[in-house]
Amino acid sequence: MKCIVAGFVFASVALTAVNAMAQQMGRFAGFESELHMIDDTINRVEAQRHAGHEDFGGHASKAETLLRQAKAELNAATEYRVHH
Numbered sequence: 001m002k003c004i005v006a007g008f009v010f011a012s013v014a015l016t017a018v019n020a021m022a023q024q025m026g027r028f029a030g031f032e033s034e035l036h037m038i039d040d041t042i043n044r045v046e047a048q049r050h051a052g053h054e055d056f057g058g059h060a061s062k063a064e065t066l067l068r069q070a071k072a073e074l075n076a077a078t079e080y081r082v083h084h
Contacts, residue, residue: 028081031074038071 045060045067055061 030078030081035071035074038067038074042067 042064045064049055049060
């Protein structure tokens with residue numbers, strides 16, 4: 001009888017732990033809005049450059065490069081979170 005009760009207690013604790021982990025995983029919404037903002041910013045910088053404006057002393061190109069790197073890092077962070 002004690003073994004049966006202990007088994008139920010263990011199963012209950014294990015189920016609670018799994019449920020808590022699943023809820024934490026469910027809270028991670030990803031970086032979709034941030035990625036969208038980065039894409040929007042890149043598009044605006046490109047539009048300014050293609051509209052005949054200068055490259056702002058090379059700073060616009062550098063900003064685009066850094067924004068693309070930030071996007072890649074957010075995608076990598078999402079992949080890491082999904083698999084760990």
